[in-house]
Amino acid sequence: MKDYKKDFVLFFNTIKKLNIPKRAILLILSIMIMSNVLSLAFPLFFGNIINGIVSKSFYTIKMNLLYMFLCFVVSTVLDYKNQKMIIKLSYSVELNIKEELFNSILEMPYSRVYKIDKGRLVNNIESDSTIFSSILFDNMNLVVQTISMIISLIFMVYISPILTLVTIVTFPITFMIYIYSGRMIKSKEIEYTKMHDSFMSFLYESLSGLKSIKIFKVENKWNEMFRKNVMDINEKNIEKFNVQLVTQVIIGVVTFLINNLNIILAIYLIFNGRLSLGMMTAFNEYSDRFKGVLLLLSKLNSKIQQVSVSLRRVGEIVDSESIGKIENVNDKERYNKIEKIEIKNLSHTTQSSIEVFKDTNINFYKNNIYLIKGASGSGKTSLLNILSKLIDEYTGEILINGIELKCYSEENLRNKVSYVTQDHYMFSISIRENISLYRDVPLEDIENICKRLNLHELIINLPNQYDTVINDEGLNFSGGQIQRVCFARAIVSNPDVYLFDEITSAIDQKNIEDVLRIIEEISANAIVLLATHENFKFNVPIIECSVMNKRIETNELNLLQNV
Ligand SMILES: Nc1ncnc2c1ncn2[C@@H]1O[C@H](COP(=O)(O)OP(=O)(O)OP(=O)(O)O)[C@@H](O)[C@H]1O
Ligand SMILES: [Mg+2]
CATH class of the missing domain: 3.40.50.300 (P-loop containing nucleotide triphosphate hydrolases)
Structure with a gap:
């Protein structure tokens, strides 16, 4: 549990640093909750329709069909609008994280940055940032699902307290499975990211040292190493998914057993006149949703573990920013x-x-x-x-x-x-920029030094002179x-x-x-x-x-x- 708490604090600290538009997030979250609550009324309307059929009340059927239709239209429109906002925001959050990470890496003292694997730095900017931004929305979804779980629970208690009691017996069991498998997935995830970092470094170094590989004709050896790297990574990934799969199966079996127990109990209650057929259907629907969230949690577990690993990596880079900024010189x-x-x-x-x-x-x-x-x-x-x-x-x-x-x-x-x-x-930028490195240097100064270094003649004969881009069209x-x-x-x-x-x-x-x-x-x-x-x-x-x-x-x- 300590680990989860630590991740939670780290997540919010990083969010705070990232300058994410809080109003947009709140708006999205509210719309998600609204549309979810609306869809939660469906089973109740459906249950009423079945009861209407049983009691042959045409009015009940008509009104409940109308409510269902209205709820559907409103929640579909809300969902559509919300999805659009989410996509826009998720891109901007991802960009924000990438920028912050890139900047932190550039700001980091060189003595520290050169000790870090280049592959890890690339992964930090590329994959960790994507995983991090996606969890922001997964977390929002989790909040919404938890709310819908609570509302389902209220409806369930309203329909039948005894049936509800039997259903929630599963909760502690699923929770234990969830914690245990989470731990296993996390350790696999840490091993996986380490392998992935060194794989990226391998790629980076292979491309930088391509000349030596070709000169010494060792392409086959490098290919073998590439293959081994990819296979190791895949194996680790499969191990991770296996843990996830086994967890899902166990939770599925537990849920199935409780479901059957529930049906037997519901039939008994109907025979005793303590439950209507319509309400049994509605209860079933609500308990499905309730259990659905538990299953979603187990599926999300792997993602949450993945994020927890990414989060620490992102946190380590973003946090180290301050190290390079000691300044006492008056x-x-x-x-x-x-x-x-x-x-x-x-x-x-x-x-x-x-x-x-x-x-x-x-x-x-x-x-x-x-x-x-x-x-x-x-x-x-x-x-x-x-x-x-x-x-x-x-x-x-x-x-x-x-x-x-x-x-x-x-x-x-x-x-x-x-x-x-x-x-x-x-760098693959223009010659002028290669000399100025985007500092404020007049072109005249650049030309003067190039003249003295016998570079000017060469440069002014290039297609775009000082603006010619290096490595462009093979220029070097x-x-x-x-x-x-x-x-x-x-x-x-x-x-x-x-x-x-x-x-x-x-x-x-x-x-x-x-x-x-x-x-x-x-x-x-x-x-x-x-x-x-x-x-x-x-x-x-x-x-x-x-x-x-x-x-x-x-x-x-x-x-x-x-x-
Ligand atoms: N990044 C590094 N990490 C660990 N050890 C290093 C690193 N760079 C240099 N060294 C070690 O520090 C010692 C001094 O290296 P340095 O590069 O300063 O020598 P140098 O006098 O510049 O040599 P050269 O004339 O070959 O350039 C060497 O023993 C080297 O192995
Ligand atoms: Mg030297």
Whole structure:
């Protein structure tokens, strides 16, 4: 029961966050109840008609037929209108959840989001949101059905209290079955979603690594893995449906037995003159509805369990939103240019327990280029990841203008620090957007940097020049061109700190020269950290730092302190 209560609270908390139009929901719910109540009068009218036939009262038959017809027309019109509203609202709720989830994922600190399976994130946005929005209406239906169950019960008591008593004996039995099977379905559902997440990750990775699969001709192996994944998922699904099916059969048998007992009792009451034939028919109809809701509950049980799992997953993502928003930097510091970065006793151990840094100290100052060198795996990328807040698991201090890095919000830091990572990525959007990333950057600035990076000529010869969409009609850039686009992306934002990770690995000598000249220029007013294996020839003095033995050391102990 605790689980149900927890889900209930989570459901309402998430609903509150989602900004769902409450008035529309109330309207739909009221119409659903109205139309249901109307349809509940049917058995009573029908019972009266049978009694009219028995007593040969033409008037009773006529009036009850008329009432039935009127009720039918009104409830059909109400249902039609309501269904239309439900469809509209359910789409908007689904969109709302998807948007909230996508936004929460984007807002989540990278250090957290990169640990989550990509497949799970896709499933969170796609399937969990759909399941979540559908339960909103299933829950409304459940409210309506419960009301109709209570009304049926009132009619049943009104017709025959003894028969009602026999009918409701089933309730505790069905309820126990419902709770027990719910637990089983839920555990299967958790296993199923885990499998589905890893299947989505498998698909995601297969498509990203398609080139390697083809080059090494391992398509068959991948196909086998695909087949195994799909079969495992199907098996889990079948197990889940089996539990559901067995529950339905058990509830069906219990209901059938009670039904027969009821009929025998009803016949006895009719023979004793304590019940009319018409009212027995009406009672039967009401008790069918009453039991129908119990059956519906058992069918819904699987869905409710599925939702409960989705709900937690959605809740986990939506709730984590706040983690990335710690901000203590005072307003003055927000607008100050970064003059120095002081690293004191920095230690960093990866999730897989690899100790990358141990008690290392180094300072970086404005107007300098720092060349970060070190063997592969020594920690160059890790240092840049920490400084850009992509990784936040470290001990020691990193002071930016004297304020701890952890106190800077991601938003504040991103405006001051540009990072060109080792893996270069272009989105399927226009070249201009690929450089601006929808930030407020004048086209002139984009053109200027592209001219300096030897990209302008290439771009203006494309069909839509800077508005040409990448990957559209097979358009893509070469490795070195992509690297230069990513470099341009960092330059146009004009930050205080530049973090460059192996940005010239795919660039030819002539273009490297251009990149180095730009780096020299920007370093006049910024801190530049350049991780590389190359021996660059700069025209300005630079400071070499080596990363080894879990430390970052510089060849100058007291660095040029230009403050
Ligand atoms: N996402 C990660 N999760 C766990 N461990 C990681 C992760 N990224 C890097 N590491 C580990 O951290 C250590 C430092 O890696 P890092 O990428 O910083 O090295 P690097 O100096 O940039 O190497 P390279 O010159 O090859 O780019 C390595 O031992 C690596 O295995
Ligand atoms: Mg690296």
